[in-house]
Amino acid sequence: MAEKRDYYEILGVEKTADEATIKKAYRTLAKKYHPDMNPGDKEAEIKFKEVNEAYDVLSDADKRAKYDQYGHAAFDPAAGGAGGAGFGGFGDFGDILNNIFGGGFGFGGGGQRNGPVRGDDIGMRLSVTFEEAAFGVKKEISFNRVCRCPECSGSGAAKGTTPEICQKCRGTGQMRVTQRSVLGMFQTTTTCDACRGRGKIVKTPCQNCRGTGFIRITKKLEVSVPAGIDDGERIALRGQGNDGRGGGPAGDLILQIVVRPHPIFERDGYNIYCEVPLPVTDAILGAEIEIPTLEGNMKYTIPEGTQPGATFTVRGKGIPYVNSSRRGDLVFRVNVEIPRSLSDKQKEQVRAFADNCGESNYGRKSGFFKRIFDKFDKKKNG
Numbered sequence: 001m002a003e004k005r006d007y008y009e010i011l012g013v014e015k016t017a018d019e020a021t022i023k024k025a026y027r028t029l030a031k032k033y034h035p036d037m038n039p040g041d042k043e044a045e046i047k048f049k050e051v052n053e054a055y056d057v058l059s060d061a062d063k064r065a066k067y068d069q070y071g072h073a074a075f076d077p078a079a080g081g082a083g084g085a086g087f088g089g090f091g092d093f094g095d096i097l098n099n100i101f102g103g104g105f106g107f108g109g110g111g112q113r114n115g116p117v118r119g120d121d122i123g124m125r126l127s128v129t130f131e132e133a134a135f136g137v138k139k140e141i142s143f144n145r146v147c148r149c150p151e152c153s154g155s156g157a158a159k160g161t162t163p164e165i166c167q168k169c170r171g172t173g174q175m176r177v178t179q180r181s182v183l184g185m186f187q188t189t190t191t192c193d194a195c196r197g198r199g200k201i202v203k204t205p206c207q208n209c210r211g212t213g214f215i216r217i218t219k220k221l222e223v224s225v226p227a228g229i230d231d232g233e234r235i236a237l238r239g240q241g242n243d244g245r246g247g248g249p250a251g252d253l254i255l256q257i258v259v260r261p262h263p264i265f266e267r268d269g270y271n272i273y274c275e276v277p278l279p280v281t282d283a284i285l286g287a288e289i290e291i292p293t294l295e296g297n298m299k300y301t302i303p304e305g306t307q308p309g310a311t312f313t314v315r316g317k318g319i320p321y322v323n324s325s326r327r328g329d330l331v332f333r334v335n336v337e338i339p340r341s342l343s344d345k346q347k348e349q350v351r352a353f354a355d356n357c358g359e360s361n362y363g364r365k366s367g368f369f370k371r372i373f374d375k376f377d378k379k380k381n382g
Contacts, residue, residue, distance in 0.1 A: 004072050007054035015068070019059065023261060026055040030263035036292070055260065056127055116248035119146070122241045126255045128225055130262035134294055134319050136227035142220050143253065146242040149209035154243070156202045156213035163200035168192055173199040214243065223255065228270065228322040231259035264292055270319040270328025278302065278334040291332055293317050308336040 008015050011025040029051045031037065038044035057063045057075070066074040124143055148154035157163050165171040169192035178187050191197040205211025221240065229235075234256050241251025265272045276291050286304030290297045293314070300314065311333045318328025342350065 005050065007058055007067060010050050010054040011058065013058075022055065022058050026051060026059070027261055027263060030055075030261075034263045052260065059260075060125060060127075060258065062125075116246045117244055118248045119242035119244040119251040121251040121254050123254045123256065125258050126223070126225070126235075127258045127260060128229075129260055130265060130267070131294060132225065133229050133231070133257065133259045134227065136229075137225050139223050139225060140220060141223055141255075142218060144216055144218055145240070145253075146214050146216050147250075148243045149206055149213055149215050151208035152206035152213060154213040154245075156206055156209060156211045158204040158206050161204040163198075163202045166192060166195035166199055166201050168194040169199065171199040173197040213245075221253075225257065226322050228320040228324075229257050229259075230267070231257060233257050265294070267319060270321055270326075271331055272318045272328065273331050273333070275335050276332045278306070278336050280336055280338055282306075283308070283334065283336045291330075293330055302334070306334060306336075308334070310334050 008017070011022060011029065013021055013025050017025075030048065033044045033048040033051060035045055035048060057067050063075075122143060122145055124141070126139060126141060128137060128139070149156070151159065155163055166173075169175050173192055173195060174189050174197070175192050176187050176189055178185055192199075195201055202211045206213075209215050219240075221237070223235065223237070225235070234254055237253040237255070239250045240253035243250045259267075265274050267273075272294070274292060276289070278289065281287075282289060282302060283306045284304065286302055286306070288299055288301050291300045291314070294317070298314075298317075300312065302312075311331055314330040314332070316327045317330035320327045339346075
């Protein structure tokens with residue numbers, strides 16, 4: 001198997017490159033190797049995939065940090081690296097225990113700590129293409145979550161045994177401590193050090209969860225990303241987060257959508273924008289040209305006398321509104337191309353054309369100089 005290329009090398013940027021530089025490099029290369037620009041070119045197709053893979057990692061601060069530390073092994077489970085790029089969850093198993101018993105698992109302070117408590121939410125980033133965000137897509141995701149141990153049903157005790165009420169805190173999980181100070185006696189409430197706030201003591205721990213009552217698993221889900229979703233928006237999957245403690249409900253899985261930039265289109269709300277190159281002859285005479293849309297190319301008639309930078313709107317070819325049949329518009333700006341390297345004969349033809357046009361066909365030019373001369377005459381005449 002061929003060794004994977006360095007992501008920074010693929011995008012042609014330094015390791016210190018900022019987000020804007022990486023995005024600019026991606027857009028340039030994605031446009032260069034886009035399949036629409038290179039039909040049937042397998043090498044361009046491979047490079048296009050490389051560019052997208054590199055941008056997916058380097059545009060994400062968390063993934064980039066892991067890549068800088070571990071290289072490609074960070075995203076290869078078989079390599080034992082950081083793994084699971086973009087997935088929320090916990091670190092090593094010691095972190096799980098700390099989270100469960102140290103308050104990080106969603107256990108609030110105050111009150112009786114061994115009552116039902118809702119589990120933590122899990123956050124992860126889900127990367128989609130521009131088109132997938134526009135039209136919706138089903139994605140299979142994989143993430144780590146903490147769930148109740150199936151062997152002991154979350155009690156932490158081995159089969160045939162049950163946890164015992166903590167005698168030190170009498171099952172409350174908390175203790176009152178009286179201290180003397182210069183201002184007199186005062187009381188504070190602290191977590192019971194015998195049961196670590198659980199209110200119960202497990203004398204014979206479950207071997208599957210080592211007495212914690214919880215285990216970490218990797219879960220797969222198919223997620224429906226709705227049409228029209230935008231970069232940075234979130235999808236909440238209820239009850240797919242970490243299981244609660246003491247019979248409490250599970251938290252949610254919160255997906256933050258990351259929409260990869262498109263090599264041609266820019267999005268603003270539900271409208272999309274792009275530039276279309278237009279030969280100068282088509283701008284002068286008018287023409288039926290092909291323009292890109294999210295569904296593929298379509299015909300559009302450009303009127304004669306079209307000026308550089310003119311914009312045209314195609315209704316209903318933009319982004320669909322979420323949960324609606326409405327769609328935004330496609331707005332494209334023409335970039336009039338001037339021919340280069342003309343032959344002598346062609347230059348003569350252009351000069352003849354210019355002579356035949358005369359000044360009357362250049363309204364902006366004559367108007368511009370008229371304003372200058374009028375202003376000069378006013379100053380001269382005082």
